[in-house]
Each structure stands twice: as structure tokens, then as C-alpha cells.
Amino acid sequence: MDIKFSVRQSKKDKDVVEVRYDCSCGCHPNARYRRGSADAAHEHCCCGIAHFAGADAAAQLERYLSDRRLQGIDPPEREYSVQTSNVRAPWGEELAVAYAIPKNHG
Numbered sequence: 001m002d003i004k005f006s007v008r009q010s011k012k013d014k015d016v017v018e019v020r021y022d023c024s025c026g027c028h029p030n031a032r033y034r035r036g037s038a039d040a041a042h043e044h045c046c047c048g049i050a051h052f053a054g055a056d057a058a059a060q061l062e063r064y065l066s067d068r069r070l071q072g073i074d075p076p077e078r079e080y081s082v083q084t085s086n087v088r089a090p091w092g093e094e095l096a097v098a099y100a101i102p103k104n105h106g
């Protein structure tokens with residue numbers, strides 16, 4: 001399953017970009033990434049799909065998923081299929097996007 005991400009510049013702050021997609025569950029998960037930040041932004045949808053956008057997105061997604069397992073938020077048997085993509089920020093930078101889809105996702 002491929003997710004098509006779109007980018008929107010924040011109206012209030014032009015150094016903030018909203019990386020979002022239309023989820024099959026009906027939500028519009030939106031990760032707000034600030035230009036130059038070392039931390040990727042993320043949002044976890046109600047249906048279990050998590051996405052990260054910005055610096056180091058893939059590594060931060062992996063860390064997030066393993067923390068959830070360690071803390072017992074995710075059961076140990078839950079598996080995600082992790083994929084990466086990228087989008088172009090309004091200021092011209094290529095931003096990494098990483099997302100995780102639970103294996104049992106319908």
C-alpha cells in the first residue's frame with residue numbers, strides 16, 4: 001500500500017510545513033515539521049498508521065515503534081510494514097517521509 005503525501009505551508013509560519021495524506025479511515029493525519037529542526041514531526045492515525053516527516057524520519061520512526069513495543073503500548077506480536085517516501089518543502093528542501101502500516105491493516 002502506497003500513501004501519497006502532500007505538503008502544505010503553514011499559514012501562520014512559513015517555516016512550518018504540514019505533511020499530510022488522506023487516510024483510508026477518513027482522517028487527514030498531519031505532521032508539522034519546522035524547517036531546520038533535528039526532530040522529525042509525526043502523527044499516529046486512529047487506524048494504526050504512523051508517519052514521520054523531516055530530518056531522519058526513518059530512524060525516528062524505527063525508534064518510536066520500538067519504544068511503543070518496550071512500553072507495552074503495542075503488543076509484541078504487532079508488526080508494521082515500514083516504507084519511505086519524500087516530499088519537497090516550499091523552501092526547496094527534499095524532506096524524508098517514513099510511514100508504518102500495521103500488518104493486519106485492512
Ligand SMILES: [Zn+2]
Nearest residue numbers: 025027046047
Ligand atoms: Zn482515522
Ligand SMILES: [Zn+2]
Nearest residue numbers: 023025045047
Ligand atoms: Zn487512518
